[in-house]
Amino acid sequence: MNVQAAVDIVLVLVILLDLAMLAVSRLSTLVRLFAIQSLLLALLPMAEGLLSGTMPGMHAVEITGGTIGIKVVLIPWILLRIIRTGEIHAEVTPFLGFAASLFVGAVLVAASFAVSARLPLPMTPLSAMLVPASFSTLMIGLFVLISRLKAITQVLGFLLVENGIFLFGLMLLKSMPALVEIGILLDVFVGVFLMAIVVYHIRRTFDHMDMDALSELEGR
Amino acid sequence: MNVLRVILAVPEAVVVLAMPPLLMSVIAKTKARFAGRVGPPWLQPYYDLAKLVRKAPVHSRTTTWIFRAGPIVSLAALLTVALLVPVLTRGTPLGFAGDVILIAYLLALGRMFTVLAAMDTGSSFEGMGAAREVTFGAMSEPALFLSFVVLAVAGRSLELGRMVGAPPLGAWGPVGPAMVLVVGALLIVLITETCRVPVDDPATHLELTMIHEVMVLDHSGPDLAAITYGAALKFVLLGSILLHAALPHGGLPAWLDPPLRIAELAGLAVLVGVLESSLARLRLNRVPLLLAGATVLAGLATVLTLMRSTA
Incomplete structure (x- = not known):
């Protein structure tokens, strides 16, 4: 099996994990799926080096290490901890049924493939699958953001969007300084950290984290 | 289709038609092994069939000819499908361009008659089973068709016998992920x-939880034998399509095919047995999600294949 085929299969798995996240009903499973997806994404910068026949550079190793450290270990750990200690009801409550959202997800994936075939790119990506996979992850992340009620699933939607952007950024890997990459990772981490605290406080104050109930301001 | 191919198909047909109950035995034995039991004898399904065939069928007075035709039409449809699906060798006795559509609709015809026969009894339980069977059948059809599309594009043919099993072992060409x-x-x-x-x-x-079994409650004797045998044959046929797609024997000599395919079918039966022993049955309202998942998988594969074949 050559590296190109392996990259393709990883990208297909990334899309499948996106779709699986639309169909799964347990919050903890959702978080684990996100961790697996991030792990797959973290391996891609290394493949870049292997494809050109050289050892992966220091740069790729830094990004892979940072991604694994923050998105595979730290963030899932925080989220799982909230789910466990926050006495959160461990099931997702979607606006749209699971089968329906799965179909919406499939349409989004197909649309991503259609759009990215017409997209003029300044450079050839790692694989023909890269841009479609990135768009799919982005769109499904946005869909999760708007279709799920719980604050914690919205955090996950936000993380999915970030994963999509990370995939897109892989094209620019060579020209993007590690400092910027680490900065983005830290931003995401701080974002999740703050959201975790907010979710915890919503839960403490209102006894639930249904975002739909937070849409009205109290005027005094 | 030449004469030699038809003559060669006779011993193959004998094996293919004799095999299905044995595979059911393999599943039963695997499940028994998981449960720490010995399981029924290997030939038990054959004894059961022989017993059923000897009995006289009992037909309720409220039923019409449809009830009697149901099992016969279903079995006949499956036997016709057997002529179109490559089971032990490459190629099929009756294959022609576009036969995939006939295969899918023969399967649907068989299902329709089982359902009609179930509704003909007027039993509310059987009607319920029929409703479920039709719902799930309709939902699994898009997945089957989208899979056929991918196989057709990958194999550059519309004949099932040429679509699957042709490329060399382990090399799926440009459509690997799909x-x-x-x-x-x-x-x-x-x-x-x-x-x-x-x-x-x-x-x-328990009638409330059955899907297929509840539809055949009123059948007896030879009718029930036809249904039981048909279910086993269906497993062999659909399993063969799956195996030919998953494990093409392109690079191997042709005489190796039959023994390898029999071993693979046995392996598939063991896999199904393991799945049955390790998984709990899905709640009925979660089943559509699984089928939607299959459709989405096949749809994604279609998108990937079309992207590759146009690029």
Whole structure:
């Protein structure tokens, strides 16, 4: 099996994990799926080096290490901890049924493939699958953001969007300084950290984290 | 189709037609092994069939000819499908361009007659089973068809015998990732169509939870034998499509095909047995999600294949 085929299969798995996240009903499973997806994404910068026949550079190793450290270990750990200690009801409550959202997800994936075939790119990506996979992850992340009620699933939607952007950024890997990459990772981490605290406080104050109930301001 | 091919098909047909109950035995033995039991004798399904054939059928007075035609038409449809699906060798006795559509609709015809026969009895339980069977059948059909599309594009043919099993072993060419998805989708279709756990439980004895079994409650004697045998044959046929797609024997000598395929079918039966032993049956309202998942898998595979073949 050559590296190109392996990259393709990883990208297909990334899309499948996106779709699986639309169909799964347990919050903890959702978080684990996100961790697996991030792990797959973290391996891609290394493949870049292997494809050109050289050892992966220091740069790729830094990004892979940072991604694994923050998105595979730290963030899932925080989220799982909230789910466990926050006495959160461990099931997702979607606006749209699971089968329906799965179909919406499939349409989004197909649309991503259609759009990215017409997209003029300044450079050839790692694989023909890269841009479609990135768009799919982005769109499904946005869909999760708007279709799920719980604050914690919205955090996950936000993380999915970030994963999509990370995939897109892989094209620019060579020209993007590690400092910027680490900065983005830290931003995401701080974002999740703050959201975790907010979710915890919503839960403490209102006894639930249904975002739909937070849409009205109290005027005094 | 030449004369030699037809003559060669006779011993193949004998094996293919004799094999299905034995594979059911393999599944039963695997499940028994998981449960720490010995399981029924290997030839038990054959004894059961022989016993059923000797009995006289009992027909309720409220039923019409449809009830009697149901099992016969279903079995005849499956036997016709057997002529179109490559089971032990490459190629099929009666294959022609576009036969995939006939295969899918022969399967649907068989299902329709089973359903009609169930409704003909007027029993509310059987009507319920019929409704479920039709719902799940309709939902697994898109997955089957999208898988056929991928196989047709990959194999550059519309004849099932040429679509699958042709490329060399291990090399799926440019459609590698898509093929993995198709195999997954076909496995879900196989489990749904043959009514195995996690979609349906062939061993359940509670009408409320049955799907396939509840439809055949009123059949007896030779009718029931035809249905039981047809279910086993369906497993062999759909399993063969799956195996030919997943494990093409392109680079191997042709005489190796029959023994290898028999071993693979046995392996598939063991896999189904393991799945049945390790998975709980899905809640009925979660089954559509599984089938939607299969459709999405096959749809994604279609998108991937079309992207590759146009690029």
